Amino acid sequence: MKKIILLIILVVCLAACGANESPVASSEEMQEDAVNAKPQIQEEGPEAILDWVDFIQWDGNYYIALDSAVLADPEKIGEKAGEVAFNVSDNINSTSYKLKNGDAAFWEPGTELYYVEGLPDLLAAKDPAEINGYSLYVNEAKSGGYPQHFKDLKLEEIAKIEIYDLFLYDNFSSPELLNMLEDEQDVQEFLKILKGEHAPQDPELIRNPPDPEIYAAVLHNGEDIARKFHIYKEGKQWLWYPWDREFLPAETGSFIKK
Structure with missing residues (x-):
């Protein structure tokens, strides 16, 4: 009987000692352990190649390209804002780089920048390869007011259509007006x-x-802003990309006069 009592006392003591040596962790400690257990991201191999968005940083604002926008009247170009100071894509390959006023993704230093009269959210970069001579950028914070997709346009309001040859394979030519539909x-x-x-x-x-x-x-x-959409001719096939690829009929060519 004494042996049984001593054995019970020994088991209780061992359990108590075990509890003192291995206390139950608090919820805060468990969370901290979980955080510390996360794998750390290591940079291995060569630096990543960054895919820059077409942007201009100016006046403390981040302007993004309005790819489908064309300045309907170049007389709307206002006073000169300044010039691009730094081409980021050619010189920066780090995600830790902090943009500065005058930075641009692709424009070369010295590219002239202009304000647009009546459109304070826009910035225009002088571009002889663009229709009417300027590429347009919008303050990203205000970009929601400038729809770019064909499906977002009110087609009943379209009163004129211009057709241009873009000469995209000839860096020395400006777009040429081929046809104007006003009827x-x-x-x-x-x-x-x-x-x-x-x-x-x-x-x-x-x-x-x-x-x-x-x-x-x-x-x-x-x-003041018109909308531009590319039309392609591949052999005898006409097509365009309002969102996905869409084929166009042969009669498309009757509107494109060379």
């Missing part, structure tokens, strides 16, 4: 082509497309 019937016929669903004209050309000819259709609704 309401012509405008509506061209918009009908863009809105329609069309089958490819030659499936073989889709599988093995040649180098495209590239044009631009600029849609005007009477506002």
